[in-house]
Amino acid sequence: MAERLGGGGRAINFSWNGRRHEGRDGDTVASALLADGVEVLSRSFKYHRPRAILCDAGRCPNCMVNVDGIPNVRSCVTPLREGMDVRPQNAWPSIGFDVMSLTDRFNRFLPVGFYYKTFIRPRALWPLYETVLRRAAGIGRIDEHGHPELHPRKRHMFADVAVIGGGPAGCLAALEAAAAGAQVVLIDDQPELGGHLRVRTSEVAGDQRLEGLSGREAAARLRELVAAEPRIEHLADATAAGLYEGNLIGVTQGATFVRLRAPQIVLATGQAERPMLFRDNDRPGIMLASAVLRLVWLQRVRPAPEAVVLTDDDHGWRQATELIAAGVGVTALVDTRPDAAAAGRSVPAERAALRAAGVEILAGARPERALGGRHVTGLRIHTPAGERDLRTGLVALAGRPEPVLSLLAQEGVRARWDDQLGEFVPGDPPAGITVAGHMRGAGEDPLVLAGGALAGRAAGIAARGLAADGTADRIRDHERRVAETVAGRTPPAPLPRPGGGKQFVCFCEDVTAKELKQGIEEGFDTLETLKRYSTVMMGPCQGKMCHGLSARVHAGLADSSPAVTGLTTARPPFQPISIAALAGPHLSRIRRTAMHERHDALGAKWIDMGDWKRPLHYGDVAAEVRAVHEAVGLIDVSTLGALDVSGADAGEFLDWIHPNRFSDLRVGRVRYRAMLDDAGIVIDDGAVARLAAERFFVSTTTGNLDGVDQWLRWWLAGSQRRVAVTDVTGHYAAVNLAGPRAREVMAKVTDLDVSRAAMPYLAAVEGLVAGVPAVILRIGFVGELGFEIHVPADYGAHLWDTLVQAGRPLGLAPFGVEAQRVLRLEKQHAIVGQDTDALSTPLEAGMGWVVKAEKPDFIGRDSSAAVAGRGPRQVLTGFEIVEGGVPAEGAAIVRHGTAIGRVTSSKWSPTLNRAIGLAWLTSDEAVEGRSLTIRLGVGREGQTSSAVVRTRPFYDPDGERLRS
Amino acid sequence: MSPEAVTPIRRSPLESIHARLGARWRSETERWPVSYGDEEDEARIVREGIALAEPGPYDKIAVRGRSTLVDLRWLGLAAGAGRLEPARTPGGINAWVPAEDEAILVRLAGVGAPRGRAATVATESLAEIAEKLRSAGPSVTDVSSGYTVFRLVGPRLHALLQELSPVDLSARAVPDLGIVAAVVVGCRMLLARRDHDGLPGFVLLVVRDEAAYVWDSIVELGATHGLRPVGAAAFRSPDLTEAHGAVGGVR
Numbered sequence A: 001m002a003e004r005l006g007g008g009g010r011a012i013n014f015s016w017n018g019r020r021h022e023g024r025d026g027d028t029v030a031s032a033l034l035a036d037g038v039e040v041l042s043r044s045f046k047y048h049r050p051r052a053i054l055c056d057a058g059r060c061p062n063c064m065v066n067v068d069g070i071p072n073v074r075s076c077v078t079p080l081r082e083g084m085d086v087r088p089q090n091a092w093p094s095i096g097f098d099v100m101s102l103t104d105r106f107n108r109f110l111p112v113g114f115y116y117k118t119f120i121r122p123r124a125l126w127p128l129y130e131t132v133l134r135r136a137a138g139i140g141r142i143d144e145h146g147h148p149e150l151h152p153r154k155r156h157m158f159a160d161v162a163v164i165g166g167g168p169a170g171c172l173a174a175l176e177a178a179a180a181g182a183q184v185v186l187i188d189d190q191p192e193l194g195g196h197l198r199v200r201t202s203e204v205a206g207d208q209r210l211e212g213l214s215g216r217e218a219a220a221r222l223r224e225l226v227a228a229e230p231r232i233e234h235l236a237d238a239t240a241a242g243l244y245e246g247n248l249i250g251v252t253q254g255a256t257f258v259r260l261r262a263p264q265i266v267l268a269t270g271q272a273e274r275p276m277l278f279r280d281n282d283r284p285g286i287m288l289a290s291a292v293l294r295l296v297w298l299q300r301v302r303p304a305p306e307a308v309v310l311t312d313d314d315h316g317w318r319q320a321t322e323l324i325a326a327g328v329g330v331t332a333l334v335d336t337r338p339d340a341a342a343a344g345r346s347v348p349a350e351r352a353a354l355r356a357a358g359v360e361i362l363a364g365a366r367p368e369r370a371l372g373g374r375h376v377t378g379l380r381i382h383t384p385a386g387e388r389d390l391r392t393g394l395v396a397l398a399g400r401p402e403p404v405l406s407l408l409a410q411e412g413v414r415a416r417w418d419d420q421l422g423e424f425v426p427g428d429p430p431a432g433i434t435v436a437g438h439m440r441g442a443g444e445d446p447l448v449l450a451g452g453a454l455a456g457r458a459a460g461i462a463a464r465g466l467a468a469d470g471t472a473d474r475i476r477d478h479e480r481r482v483a484e485t486v487a488g489r490t491p492p493a494p495l496p497r498p499g500g501g502k503q504f505v506c507f508c509e510d511v512t513a514k515e516l517k518q519g520i521e522e523g524f525d526t527l528e529t530l531k532r533y534s535t536v537m538m539g540p541c542q543g544k545m546c547h548g549l550s551a552r553v554h555a556g557l558a559d560s561s562p563a564v565t566g567l568t569t570a571r572p573p574f575q576p577i578s579i580a581a582l583a584g585p586h587l588s589r590i591r592r593t594a595m596h597e598r599h600d601a602l603g604a605k606w607i608d609m610g611d612w613k614r615p616l617h618y619g620d621v622a623a624e625v626r627a628v629h630e631a632v633g634l635i636d637v638s639t640l641g642a643l644d645v646s647g648a649d650a651g652e653f654l655d656w657i658h659p660n661r662f663s664d665l666r667v668g669r670v671r672y673r674a675m676l677d678d679a680g681i682v683i684d685d686g687a688v689a690r691l692a693a694e695r696f697f698v699s700t701t702t703g704n705l706d707g708v709d710q711w712l713r714w715w716l717a718g719s720q721r722r723v724a725v726t727d728v729t730g731h732y733a734a735v736n737l738a739g740p741r742a743r744e745v746m747a748k749v750t751d752l753d754v755s756r757a758a759m760p761y762l763a764a765v766e767g768l769v770a771g772v773p774a775v776i777l778r779i780g781f782v783g784e785l786g787f788e789i790h791v792p793a794d795y796g797a798h799l800w801d802t803l804v805q806a807g808r809p810l811g812l813a814p815f816g817v818e819a820q821r822v823l824r825l826e827k828q829h830a831i832v833g834q835d836t837d838a839l840s841t842p843l844e845a846g847m848g849w850v851v852k853a854e855k856p857d858f859i860g861r862d863s864s865a866a867v868a869g870r871g872p873r874q875v876l877t878g879f880e881i882v883e884g885g886v887p888a889e890g891a892a893i894v895r896h897g898t899a900i901g902r903v904t905s906s907k908w909s910p911t912l913n914r915a916i917g918l919a920w921l922t923s924d925e926a927v928e929g930r931s932l933t934i935r936l937g938v939g940r941e942g943q944t945s946s947a948v949v950r951t952r953p954f955y956d957p958d959g960e961r962l963r964s
Numbered sequence B: 001m002s003p004e005a006v007t008p009i010r011r012s013p014l015e016s017i018h019a020r021l022g023a024r025w026r027s028e029t030e031r032w033p034v035s036y037g038d039e040e041d042e043a044r045i046v047r048e049g050i051a052l053a054e055p056g057p058y059d060k061i062a063v064r065g066r067s068t069l070v071d072l073r074w075l076g077l078a079a080g081a082g083r084l085e086p087a088r089t090p091g092g093i094n095a096w097v098p099a100e101d102e103a104i105l106v107r108l109a110g111v112g113a114p115r116g117r118a119a120t121v122a123t124e125s126l127a128e129i130a131e132k133l134r135s136a137g138p139s140v141t142d143v144s145s146g147y148t149v150f151r152l153v154g155p156r157l158h159a160l161l162q163e164l165s166p167v168d169l170s171a172r173a174v175p176d177l178g179i180v181a182a183v184v185v186g187c188r189m190l191l192a193r194r195d196h197d198g199l200p201g202f203v204l205l206v207v208r209d210e211a212a213y214v215w216d217s218i219v220e221l222g223a224t225h226g227l228r229p230v231g232a233a234a235f236r237s238p239d240l241t242e243a244h245g246a247v248g249g250v251r
């Protein structure tokens, strides 16, 4: 029975599966549950076996629960908070009785690769299979309607040296790097620094700063030293989840995702205990020895008063001693290796102490199986003297720890199998990355501590570009000592060949040794293919518990060596990251015009056009259209791009960029512009106004500004032309005042002569409007007398207010994008990007007049000449519907079942009282009056409309109103 | 309605945001906030948390051309590229010179040569400077409304900057008066480091039409760092002009 050690700490109330529980300050969710009598936290993925704390360090899948609606939370590393709602997952109807646990009994019907073999026939049943499999698959359920409070954030950090791992080696590396003057970020996945020293009582040796201190005291000392060093920023509870090119480290810290860049990285991720293989090795009550120590020292919960320790290495002897010091009695130490003396190994130093503490030492013993059902009650072992059952409620697994190599492997550094150590060790890291501490395989204090300190010093010196100070010599000396130590080590006992029953290799995916054997027998005999077939290492822990073990089991079963087998490819993330954390805060750029608030006040319905917010309409599109035709309308066109193109060569440059000419444009005049790419395709259009001899005002379509700006700069780069391009889009707010009474409104707000004679169609004038300096262009897109007025945006709202006030008695009405689209369709004006595409040439898009073939050169000239030579293959033309509905944009136009074109725009015109549009047609079909059949498209399949081709504008075809 | 009867009102792109915060305006025709009511409290924010302000209004001209830096040197407005040349007198011109061939000159609106006195570089209007530059060669464009100016100051600024931008904006990477082009909350802009009273600070040249979005995003991300909007007066300068001089500071 688990018990709480000491009564201290504030009480914290929370619920488990709807029932009230009480924990203590300092508890994790898992430790609180354990202390309050709840051991089984989850059901396993495939066989739904009960699972409880295994690692207590966030490395396995066993303690995953749902916390406050968020699934797959590792409860052993989640601090308990008041009011938490904790629920089990992957169990139905309850964690105590899970119907799906029947699969555990009938597992012979679920062999490895079961899904691949079973659900392929009959093919007709696949939809059913898929539904069932999708229900059964996955762990945890997302509440699609709930909105957990996540507050994801992103941080971008920069440091001279990043140290990953807050154990003794990592802390010393950080301290030494900081002492060399470097700015250091120290990343540790625990709430406080110290690594394994936090749960160790034995004395630390090898560094003056820690000499003579117990492990726990040394950890506290390291914390003090780091906290006192201003050059170190410590990221606590933070996991380095990915290591990317250019020394970019992806770090998760709660809901925050940190991108950290550092020219020097010290990897001190240490080593970790792994489970050991025997039948039913997943029973609740079997946990890593380090987990027991963590529970006792960090959470003050003792899982059981006594334990049996199982090991294959001297490490287990040390852990047994530590358990006793932590108040957990050890009844027996089972070492799978033969007796040290008999095997010629040196006898572990702890032997006498353990014997004195009454620990029965069973060398050369092999674990057969765990005893008990829902909780372990003992361990059956096979000794040279025969089979024995050791009665215990806690089995502490203390197999030789493995270096944590995943991050290094992400950098492409393959781990190397060391026969002497009997484990994988890191390969040579790339420049800028150093490996230190327990990762190196030699776990003796002096080597771990000196290695960390030297790595930090060297990284600090390198990052700061300091002169060498003898550190390199000391590192060489250190490397020699590490090599010597490793050479003196004895490998752990080889893994026995797996026997019967379920011996779990992979706890996440419920993959047993037997299933791996089957997989190999079926031909999946490399670790990579076996991984994909059996899904071993593919669960939430991503191989943290089973990577090395899988490789060793595979090598044993395939009669090979891990040196040949190797490890599988490691990819980020090292630890699961929520999509929310990756996405970061919900930020998406919004651009607002200077009149935004005015539109809002008028009740505008908004439409997003790129990043811009534009008023689609103000409630009554038909009335807006009518106002433009009959009185005067006002539309905000600030979203049009605006460029100031100035300089002595500006006119000539614009000639080069466009197919028509601008160098001959008179000051005070505007000309239409269409821009082509090298293939002669229309990529933008707008207007060019010449405001001074060497100053042109160039407008672009909404959303195309950046492309045009870059296009112009691209062609200017390296040329000797004296031209400057300045983006003035943000500087100007712009409106178009359009309609037969527009001139009357203008006369009220400016002293300029706005008569037809003084300001004719295509005039460009600078002067005061509403008391503000303005650029006025006599152009329009909606087929009526129009004034496009550009003023500095700080005065945009003022201009709008003034025009509205002046125009109201004349029937002025604001109009939005929808009315504008109707009005321009009545004029058959194309919108580049909507009515044109990546194949549209000016000749075919009805803009052939814009191409001045006589010009010596311009971008797209040769292609335009080629199109002119062969003639248009398709033509953009108008159509009107004579019967049927308004077709969707993109609707197909067919003749005798064959496509002859497609609709690009179509709207109902309240002016014409019929639907009209623009469409691409093969050139032989684009004949005035030709009948067309248009398929209405998605949602109206099978329905068609009848239309006829109209090649001239529907409204004011000769443009008299526009020029008035 | 006659055209003369109209008094132009110059508005901050954040007018409605400032109004909701209770802004006291610089003037009825210049809608930039001097404060939101409690100047003492706003000054405390500058010292203890992070202050975000939109001082203004400023006039600005963009200068482009190969000789930009040379010409600015000739006028005594800039010394080198990659830095902000602060105004020499209250209300003077701040020269942002990100590169040798481009600059933006910024000056508090309405400041020019006092009547009856000879104009100096410190008192010339931007229009006069623009004319001189044009005659020297570079292209000069009025971008007064193209950008607005944000000021971020406070002891807790560093941590917030790490959330706002993927670019290293630490004091090591951008020294005082250094200029950097960076993406901040997804928007491209120029930033100049300008510390204030020993507190870390930045001035941001924000594209006008993105200003409300940038402001809202900074306020949202900054809330947990103790950020609060303040008016220009919170900078405790002897006069408003100098407070605005915070854009480049007064040397």
Ligand code: FES
Residues within 6 Å of the ligand: A052, A053, A054, A055, A056, A057, A058, A059, A060, A061, A062, A063, A064, A074, A075, A076, A077
């Ligand atoms: S017990 Fe929590 S992750 Fe292993």
